[in-house]
Amino acid sequence: MAEVWSQFVRFWSFQDGSVRSAVFGVLLLAVSCGFLGCFIVLRRMSLVGDSLGHAVLPGVCLGFLVTGTKDPTWIFAGAIAAALLASLLIAAIERYTRLKPDVALGLVLSGFFGLGIVLLSRISRLESGQQSGLDKLLFGQASAVSERDLWLMGTVAFVIVAAVLATFKELAVTSFDPAFARTIGIPARAIHYLLMTLTAFAIVISIQAVGVVLVSALLITPAATALLLTDRLHVMVLLSVVIAAVAGVVGLNISFLSNRLPSGPLVVLALTACFGMAYLFGSRYGVVARIRRRRARALQTCRENLLKRIFLALPSSEARQVALSSLTQHPATSSDSLRAELRPLTRLGWVDLEGETVHLTDVGASRARELDRNYRLWELFLTHEVRLPADHTQRDAENLEHLLTPELVRELEERYPDA
């Protein structure tokens, strides 16, 4: 335990050079992939990211074989060449055969990856290959990020951020409505190729830290998580950078503490955990929030129905008081349970309970009148417009009166001024 703690301190004190460059590298990746990932997800190109991730492997191996060393420049060049070749092949298959895009992606992904694995196992038999740590490229090892790698990552991250910021408007328009974008003279195809090229760049600089198998997660998961949390595009971009950064550093930390575990899968797991939390606890689209909203609505319906029952049980339109006993529909309902039901209404200030008498307050009376009116408006609408027979309308009207928004009520009032 003490050892884990001292490792933890070592990680966060950033004294270790390899920790520093790993963390710095992952932050650069978070920025690159966060910026690009949003557009990849919104353009439904997620599988393209995955395919390119796998397709760069043979390029990386060939880049290594040219020099026999792990020269970042050659590896970068080989990877980019492989990514471009793969995307050309995908486009050609889509265009000149009857096969659909998902098939084209699957074909190219597996073919390139197979070749990459063959080359990788050849390299691992070479003497220079054994020390190269090239096999780490499969699952990623961020601690192997060198200073030269960092320079490359920094340059690529800068290019990506600059390019996305410069063409943000065009990227947004072409992602939302590509046909419209073309009609207003935006070079949609050029934008698409720009995005593809930048994605290839981002993938290539990411494989050292997360590995080819999981690199697409860095593009897709932060953006997908952000999309669950916001309805604004620029917020989504910022959020996905933050999510990628946090998950990246957490993943690295765990990888460091566990000593041997490859960083790639841990970073991806941290990202997936973020996604899971957003899915469950997101304030707008989260599962919990939705369940809570639905329950709140059901509770409100219950209370309002009781309020209406009180309102309708009033002996005259001026009266405000009604005996508790007149509210029970079944004689079996005890007055205790009714009292319990009435408690939230008292808290809302709708009614006052004095002994056996229920007193409707001004607030309660006006809310009850509003509900009654909504009910009748909606019933009118159902019988007149939807032409439901009278015996069908009641249930629907009773459920909806609680949900009608002020706008809808206004619209209905315009339709039925004498209701």
Place this chain on the structure above:
Amino acid sequence: MTNRIPNRKSEIQASQSASPPIEIHDLTVSYDKRPVLWNIDVALPEGQIIGVIGPNGAGKSTLIKAVLGLLPVDSGWVRIYGEPLTKHRNVVGYVPQRESVDWDFPVTVRDVVLMGTCGRLGLFRRPGAAERACCDRSLEQVEMAAYADRQISNLSGGQRQRVFLARALAQQSRIYLLDEPFVGVDAATESAIIELLRSMKREGRTLLVVHHDLQTVPQYFDSLLMLNMRLVAFGPTQEVFTEVLLQKTYGGRLTILSEAAEQVAGTRR
């Protein structure tokens, strides 16, 4: 809906040339090498609301997309005021079908309408105060100003159509091509849209509208383009909206053309 569009009618007319707003000559267009439009020849008059009608698969949307340069053409050409479209990008506004986009996209109503101003902004420039003002005006014209900051997925069908129209208004074009703007909208929106189109027409704009509800054709359109893979008829609505021509337009697909299209596509031996 108001009629506040910055370009005054006189300005538009001052810049008018003698050439028709849209001239289509011998236009043939194919999907997957299968022709869907054959040798269309037509010149559209200025300042009218022109309807495009025809059965499903008649090539109505294809015609609009071909005019906009969204589809490669096999033969023929389209001219905008006598010149190729590339010279007049911002002169032609487009209202695509509502279903053509993903309404879960993380943007607000205002963001979408601002996209209409991107064409004249050019690369790298961002919408400024002038574009925002134009966007607000457009939203007022379609009575959507109150919804400016709403996320677009929360809108009804009619509201989405109004957003698309506002985006088109923000383009400030002289010609508009609208693909089924009346499909799936409520009655209030339908009458609001036609009022808006009429006020645009009064400002001298030319509107080409793909339509499918034959009942409203005589009320809505000054001229009518009747299409069924080839041009069946074009002319003033009261002249061409006849039993005989409708029968010719809707009386079944022209089997010979369909067969020929299959042959061209090379799917049969």
